[in-house]
Amino acid sequence: MKAIRTTVHTASFVTLTALLCLAGACDDPIDAPGPTEQPPGWQDEVALATVDDVNPAPDIIEFDLTASVENLELTPGTTTPAWTYNGTLPGPLIRGKVGDRLIVHFTNNLPEPTTVHWHGLRLPNAMDGVPHITQPPIEPGGSFTYDFILRDAGAYWYHPHVNSAAQVGYGLYGAVIVDDPNEPEFGDELILVLSDIGLTDSGALLPPDTGGEFGDLFGREGNVILVNGRVNPLITVQPGLRQRWRVLNMARSRYYTIGFDGQTFTRIGNDGGLADAPVEVEMPVLIPGERADLIITPTGRRGSVTQVQWIPTERGYGSLFNRVPEDLFRIEFADEAASINDELPTVERDIDPIDTTGATEVDVEFTIDDEGPDGLEMGINHVPYAEVVPFEARIGETQVWKLINDTDFAHPFHLHGYFFQVIDDNGVPVLPLAWRDTIDVPVGHTIRIAIDFDERPGTWMFHCHILDHAALGMMAVVNVTE
Ligand SMILES: [Cu+2]
Known part of the structure; x- marks a missing residue:
């Protein structure tokens, strides 16, 4: 792959009103722009666990990762024996920068064999986590060390590649974010792991073959939608202040169309980092395994709460039958005047088209x-x-x-x-x-x-x-x- 050049122009602008206010000529404080930061604890409800990096080297991230069954309260008042990495659902966020080395000491404490596949990462074949192809399945009680370099900026994820429909469906997945230190600040970052899980009313896991042949044909969607492992969590935002949403679809079968009434997104990237141009989109779609890099400036009445929704997605025969929007997460607007953003840094990533002559x-x-x-x-x-x-x-x-x-x-x-x-x-x-x-x-x-x-x-x-x-x-x- 050829080197990727990123050119960025950042320009700030201040509205005339704000200039007048700065000059002392502003006599209407109601019109003053709101805070330039998100409210304290604005995303506490969707906080992701992180890894415990035991390696002091700044360019090595080394940690233990253990898969095990843990009792979690996913729906209120119930207990689910979820399949977890390091006891959390989703598993811990792994975050590094381009060029960092990742060393993962993995242990399988599940009741069946597993592996860890690193979805989207350009790593050596032996690290790809595919049973019988790149490594033997890791038996219960067994361990394996994954060791590779993070080559490309972007949002990735990890999950098992053994009995994947069941193991992912039960909760085994986590995000990997690789940063490009040269990338500008696009906005306050929110990492959103979208998934679902099939549960009974009492919180027990539904069998992985629920629905029989229909389940096979349609692909099984869990009946409980999770955002960072929580049901319909609340995020508190400063109205008018720009955000960057890193969204990852880790559901075993569900497509996600994101509906945020009256708001428009700018999609700046996909799986492997930034696209070569941004695209305006009203309802971003993420298919299973896909990632979206979204810029959004949430606007709404101060103090109000808006529901962000899952919108049914056409994915073939009968996939829209009897389907209605479902709750994804809620956004509460802080009781503050709307903020004024700096101009969005220009996204100019040069990507050379692959030459397919004679391919x-x-x-x-x-x-x-x-x-x-x-x-x-x-x-x-x-x-x-x-x-x-x-x-x-x-x-x-x-x-x-x-x-x-x-x-x-x-x-x-x-x-x-x-x-x-x-x-x-x-x-x-x-x-x-x-x-x-x-x-x-x-x-x-x-x-x-x-x-x-x-x-x-x-x-x-x-x-x-x-x-x-x-x-x-x-x-x-x-x-x-x-
Ligand atoms: Cu298919």
């Missing part, structure tokens, strides 16, 4: 067949994962993959270990240019992506990130060789 074209079709001894069989090109025939790529080769979906359900495609660029969607060019590792392939769509297979050989997985589809075989691998 190998590869068909990757999502398939659902009702053949086979077990009834429903999902696969890639009609081949279920149990019978996988590896795709092939050479180091330094550029390939164009045609992601084809003629099934009745949308499929979120995810490639391990490499970013890709989206070329077109049913022949229509897709902009802005961005580094992606997860992309929705809606019903009836063919999406072409360009992949540069860089210097990291190995067997890399790609699959549908509706984890119930992956479990039924909608996964494959690509052998990247010298």
